[in-house]
Amino acid sequence: MGFSKLKIPKICEQCGKAFEAKTVVTRFCSSTCANKSGKEKKKQAKEAEQKQTLLEQSAEKIAEMQTRPYISITEATILFGISKDTIRRLIKAGKVPAVNFGLRLTRVSRVHLEEMYSTIEIPEEPKEKPIKLHYEIDECYTVTEISVKYGVSPSTVENVIRRNSLPKRQVGNYVYVPKEPIDKIFARK
Numbered sequence: 001m002g003f004s005k006l007k008i009p010k011i012c013e014q015c016g017k018a019f020e021a022k023t024v025v026t027r028f029c030s031s032t033c034a035n036k037s038g039k040e041k042k043k044q045a046k047e048a049e050q051k052q053t054l055l056e057q058s059a060e061k062i063a064e065m066q067t068r069p070y071i072s073i074t075e076a077t078i079l080f081g082i083s084k085d086t087i088r089r090l091i092k093a094g095k096v097p098a099v100n101f102g103l104r105l106t107r108v109s110r111v112h113l114e115e116m117y118s119t120i121e122i123p124e125e126p127k128e129k130p131i132k133l134h135y136e137i138d139e140c141y142t143v144t145e146i147s148v149k150y151g152v153s154p155s156t157v158e159n160v161i162r163r164n165s166l167p168k169r170q171v172g173n174y175v176y177v178p179k180e181p182i183d184k185i186f187a188r189k
């Protein structure tokens, strides 16, 4: 009888530190790390669940979020698929403007996040495909023209193009996008 002399070199799954485990199933260097890991898993599961619930509350809610300049941190996790911690870090670093109305009432700038991350696709009813597939250059804007005309950044324009799967044509250094759908989209905004 007595203590096991077994020492198994391992890497702590929580802090990444090398340590000597006493059993083959030991995963953490300390009880602190084991507790932390459990808590983080719970937190992640909770966030994933919240996200799923909100997604299930239909596309309408997401579309509504996309009309608001400021959204909650939970909403931002859904819209941009990033974690709460990431958002809090961005706010702390002053990379994203936020307004704090009180405990758990932080509202973060959707527009700024949109420039950093692309939003998730809104599931839409399958629509009829546009008949017109080829556009002449004079029927198109360049990204810069759209950005100037509607007072949005080029990256926002590119997001809009991507999100709406608009046809684009690259000629030299310029990307051309048909005027017609662009005008429709920005008229709605």
Ligand SMILES: [Zn+2]
Binding pocket: 012, 013, 014, 015, 016, 017, 028, 029, 030, 033
């Ligand atoms: Zn550890």
